[in-house]
Amino acid sequence: MEEFAQQVVTGVSIGSIYAIIALAIVLIYRSTSVVNFAQGEMAMFTTFITWSFLLRMDFWPAFLLTIVVAFFIGAALEIVVMRPVERAPHLNSIVVTLGLLAIFNSVALWRYGPLQKPFPDPDNWCIGDSCLEIFQGDAFTAGAVTISRLNVGILFVALMIMVALFLMFNYTKLGLAMRATALNPVASQLVGINVSRMLALGWGLAAAVGAVAGVMTASSLNLSIDMMAGILIFGFAGAVLGGLDSPGGAIIGGLSVGVFQVLAGNYIDSQIDLMAAFAIIFIVLVIRPTGLFGRRLVRRV
Amino acid sequence: MIGWVLLGLFLLFFPYLHTWPAASSFLDSVDNTTGLGIGGTFGVFQMTTLGVWLVILTGLNILTGYSGQISLGHGAFVAAGAYITAILLDQTATPLVVAILAAAIGTAAIGFAIGIPSLRLTGPYLAIATLAIIVSMPQFLKWDKVSEWTKGSTGIDLPSADVPTFLGLDRFMDDSQWLYYSVMVPAVIMTVLAWNLTRSRIGRAFIALRDSEIGAQQMGVNVSLYKTLAFAISALYAGVGGGLFAYTQDFVSPDSFGIFQSIEFLVVIVIGGLASTLGSVLAAIFFVYQDGVVLRLAELIGFPERLRWAFFGVGLILIMIVAPNGVAGLVQRLKTLRPATVLEMLRQARPSAMISRLRNHPLAERLGLGRRDEHDPGDEES
Structure with a gap:
């Protein structure tokens, strides 16, 4: 039983990064119904930006600065690259995001090289002398179950992002406008919402959330240009499992993908952990075609 | 009409072109300026792989272009076809044609089986379900329980394809030319069949259900039947393509079929043109020759080698903006x-x-x- 609990905890800590990237994917899908394949590479790229900031400043200022930079990169991409294909067939926007994937990957390779770079763990949060020790220090233990501080920190960050987005979407005028845009762009335009701005904002937000995911990934692995490739696929699986239009679903979906992966590896056959995890996802999708928390698409004829 | 005859003659005599000095030096000079890679024996081999990808991409275009179902895991069907062929050739004395037919039937059955649960899924959800299949594929092939046949991560090494000696064929052609014909003949036949299929009752049913499922149902199209049929036909093409792939490369391994290859399939058919046979052909050309041309352009413009994918990405985005219906759509527009x-x-x-x-x-x-x-x-x- 304790072993099982430990597996679940390990799964949750792996899954927390999937959850953040899934959240970023959901943010873009909700506002533009585009699945952004470049999400992982954007996160990788912005993490390299953090890395170059880190040469000059402390961790948290560098982190915050990256988020701001990522926001503007995301918004700029929507305006320059995505807008021209807005009205084209749906697959075209997917191909454009794949083009972005290639561009980010190759520019990062050119600029930063193929070698792994060491990346520090985030500093603890300190105000004066009192510190919230969730990123560095000894692992937490409860019985035989242990979880590293860093993983607790990552989970905490994932939850914070979700709460912040929830508050923004549900209790601010901006959030209301963004939801309206996602639901019915034409009607939103008629009531005076600047739809184009909302779409750019959606991409900006997603890029910012992706930047957080990138930094967290780099802290738990190392920083390299291909670090997000696998994570993106699991992030996708998480987003789809939770339902592509539900931020809460993205978190739960991402965490469950991590747990599935660890449990399948331990209890079914470690050689086929991916296969087992994806078989579960496939089965869940067949039973619930729009994910666990996704809205059913009702189309008017 | 004259165009078709010329194309046929070109395809027929292409493998002998480089043996003719004048044409050979012309092909080489084309290669040197554009980086295409059509000259010499290498050019023949490139053209042979073009035939393989043509079959596979034509199949994917039936599924995605005509019936409107996205598959991000098409490489899994190709892998299935390649492995069925390779295992039959490796472990039994099956003749090649029978092995490839078996691959076609086996893969079509797999496609049908996957098509049924996928009936409930659309758009990105279907994309992820198919992605799940290609992600799991290498693990499955390396699994202990099946490695007796698949040879695990080392893959299956097949004897290289030799020109048969009957009818004195070996006096007329070398191995690379033989390989060319044994791929190009089925590739051309299957492309023509696909072209016919898409203009038949079945093809029109696919288009109808892509444009409006409810509308198609109203018109009496059996939606679930045709959706799974699209999966099966497209898998059949992938199976044949996979078999030809195993035959031309004389080697298959789990790493021959990556996720990014499957994504590239989708990218090239969108670039080439969805729901268009010309689009599939352009997609195959793009798939095979893009590498050399981009590399050559990199040389010409003088940007660093590491930026070549960025160049590719910019190209993708520009094509999507300029030609929303792919290059085939652009050609269609220019024709008018x-x-x-x-x-x-x-x-x-x-x-x-x-x-x-x-x-x-x-x-x-x-x-x-x-x-x-x-x-x-x-x-x-x-």
Whole structure:
């Protein structure tokens, strides 16, 4: 039983990064119904930006600065690259995001090289002398179950992002406008919402959330240009499992993908952990075609 | 008509072109300037792989272009076909043609089996379900329980394809030419069959259910049957392609079929043109020759080698903006251009009209130069 609990905890800590990237994917899908394949590479790229900031400043200022930079990169991409294909067939926007994937990957390779770079763990949060020790220090233990501080920190960050987005979407005028845009762009335009701005904002937000995911990934692995490739696929699986239009679903979906992966590896056959995890996802999708928390698409004829 | 004859003659005599000195030096000079890679024995081999990808991409275009179902895991079907062929050739004395037919039937059955649960899924959800299949594929092939046949991660090494000695064939052609014909003949036949299929009752049913599932149902199209049929046909093509792949490469391993390859399949058919046979052909050409050309361009313009994927990405995005229906769509549009229509267009393209069009461009609006028209074409959609 304790072993099982430990597996679940390990799964949750792996899954927390999937959850953040899934959240970023959901943010873009909700506002533009585009699945952004470049999400992982954007996160990788912005993490390299953090890395170059880190040469000059402390961790948290560098982190915050990256988020701001990522926001503007995301918004700029929507305006320059995505807008021209807005009205084209749906697959075209997917191909454009794949083009972005290639561009980010190759520019990062050119600029930063193929070698792994060491990346520090985030500093603890300190105000004066009192510190919230969730990123560095000894692992937490409860019985035989242990979880590293860093993983607790990552989970905490994932939850914070979700709460912040929830508050923004549900209790601010901006959030209301963004939801309206996602639901019915034409009607939103008629009531005076600047739809184009909302779409750019959606991409900006997603890029910012992706930047957080990138930094967290780099802290738990190392920083390299291909670090997000696998994570993106699991992030996708998480987003789809939770339902592509539900931020809460993205978190739960991402965490469950991590747990599935660890449990399948331990209890079914470690050689086929991916296969087992994806078989579960496939089965869940067949039973619930729009994910666990996704809205059913009702189309008017 | 004359175009088709020329194309046929070209395909027929291509493998002998490089043995003729004048043509050979011409092909080599083309290679040196464009980086295409059509000269020499290498050129023949490139063209042979073009045939393989043509079969596979034609199949994917039936699924995605005509019936409108996205598959991000098409490589898994190709892998299934390649492995069935390779295992039969490796472990039994099956003749090649029978092995490839078995691969076709086996893969079609797998496609049908996967198509049934996928009936409930659409759009990105279907994409992820198919992605799940290709992600799991290498693990499955390396699994202990099946490695007796699949040879695990080392893969299956097949004897290289030799030209048979009967009828004195070996006096007329070398191995690479034999390989070329044994791939190109089925590839051309299957492309023509696909072209026929898409203009038949079945093809029209696919298009109908892509454009409106409910509408198609109203017209008496059995939606679930045709959706799974699209999966099965497209898997059949992938199976044949996979078999030819195993035969031409004389080697298959789990790493021959990555996720990014499957994604590239989708990218090239969108670039080539969805729901168009010409599109599939262009997609295959793009898939095979893109590498060399981009590398050559990199050399010419002088940007660093590491930026070549960025160059590729920019190319993708530009094509999508300029030709939303792929290159085949662009060709179709150009075909309708007659000198008279061009003149008419020029007459109508008054400078003032062009300026107002520029003013209405989203970027101009953003820069504060724009002027909103009283009539936004986008609003008519609802």
